[in-house]
Amino acid sequence: MVTATLAELTEKGYDQLTVDAICHRAGVHKATVYRRWGGVDGLIADALALSADQPWPIPDTGNVDEDIQLLALEVYTTFTDPDLRTTPTALIGAALRSTLGAAALSAFFTARHQQAAEIVTRAVKRGQLPASVDPVELVRAATAPLYHRLFITGEPLDEPAAHRAAAAALLAARASLFDAAAP
Amino acid sequence: MVTATLAELTEKGYDQLTVDAICHRAGVHKATVYRRWGGVDGLIADALALSADQPWPIPDTGNVDEDIQLLALEVYTTFTDPDLRTTPTALIGAALRSTLGAAALSAFFTARHQQAAEIVTRAVKRGQLPASVDPVELVRAATAPLYHRLFITGEPLDEPAAHRAAAAALLAARASLFDAAAP
Known part of the structure; x- marks a missing residue:
């Protein structure tokens, strides 16, 4: 179906x-x-x-800067490559058009953020990021500007925009702006 | 009408x-x-x-850090205050549901970004930001994470999230990550 x-x-x-x-x-x-x-x-x-449950290759180069850049680039490619973009663009666009779809989209992003947070927890173990950083917040910040262009403002998305989002997110994380709230 | x-x-x-x-x-x-x-x-x-054409108070405290924080806070308040949120939330939600609405939303954000870019051009004149910064990119970065939560992931939006978005955008701008492309 x-x-x-x-x-x-x-x-x-x-x-x-x-x-x-x-x-x-x-x-x-x-x-x-x-x-x-x-x-x-x-x-x-x-x-x-079903998409949320599907495993996808989470970047794992050993270097968190590269991993976060690859994560943003994956979003960029998925939604701009002429051979790839049609179905995911239509699916997210359709999800935004109903309450049921919006709830499923929210669950989808929760799952994706949790999966990609692995990039950050691995980097913390390697000492590449402070242990205080909230992994999901870093993943969210590296990709939010891309989805914002694609589905809210309708602005063009280019590769430099993906690089900027990743670099800005890493910078903020290292400046302790994305620290998890104290328990 | x-x-x-x-x-x-x-x-x-x-x-x-x-x-x-x-x-x-x-x-x-x-x-x-x-x-x-x-x-x-x-x-x-x-x-x-019509909303895009309406003048709105652009923060002008003399301090760009405060102005960008106030800009993000205004988005936060508009979409979370129980007395304010209903109409703008419904309007943007509705715009996302049709091709005609999405085009109008795109034009709306272009207008808002241009208006708010004034915060950045004033700051550059005062020497608070490097002249190389792309004013619209800074404004976009300070507000995109908020719209992303509100209209894409459906994640809760709180005041710390608005502060984080503003601070991260300012940090990236000062690190030359948001420099305008060379002409």
Whole structure:
């Protein structure tokens, strides 16, 4: 169902997305889809939940500056490469269009931030970052400016913007601006 | 029409927003609205265009660190104060739900960034920031993490997050990370 949903979404966009077309593509009965997913927004939320669970290669070069740069670059590439960008761009755009989708998107980012925080905890163990830094805050800061351009301001995203976001986040972390709150 | 659109949007949300109800509230004929605005998404785009044109108080304390902190705090207050947050939150949320709205939102942020860039150009004249800094990039960096939490990840936004965003943006600007590209 997820594959059919993403294919329909990518081809037709959210405004033209129908349960009918998704069912036809997947060879599944409409009643089943309405019962299990409620409608297109439930299918989109499910596609995001599955994406959140999927393992993805977290940069691990041994150098945190390089790892955080690669993390930002991965976001840049995912949403700008003509061969890669269509489906993830459509999926996040669609998620922003419903309450159900927005909740799934929030859970998706929580999962991604937690996974990528590994970059920071490894760097702390290697002594490349102060132990006081909040790993999720550093990951969030390195990628937030990219998503902000892509999905809020609609400004163009180029590679220097990804480098700036990563470098600014590392600088702030080393200046103790992203320290975890004292327990 | 904008007042009626915002009132209906705030009361009922985007999913329940209808041209009928907006026309009834404004005492305007439906045909006029469809002719001039095309539908609810055109009305929302128009509301954003009017907001973009409205003058707003740009912080001007004489100290750029304070000004950028106040800028981030203004975003924080606008979208978290129970008396203020409802309409702007609904308006930006609604704009993200249509292509027409997204284009208007992009123009809205371009206008806001340009206006707030004044904080940076004044600071450069006072010698508080290097002349090489890109004023819009500093403004963008100080506010992007807030919009990212509010409208993309759905993470809670608190005052320390606003302070962190402002401080990290100033630090990066002073480290020449936000320098304008050489002409």
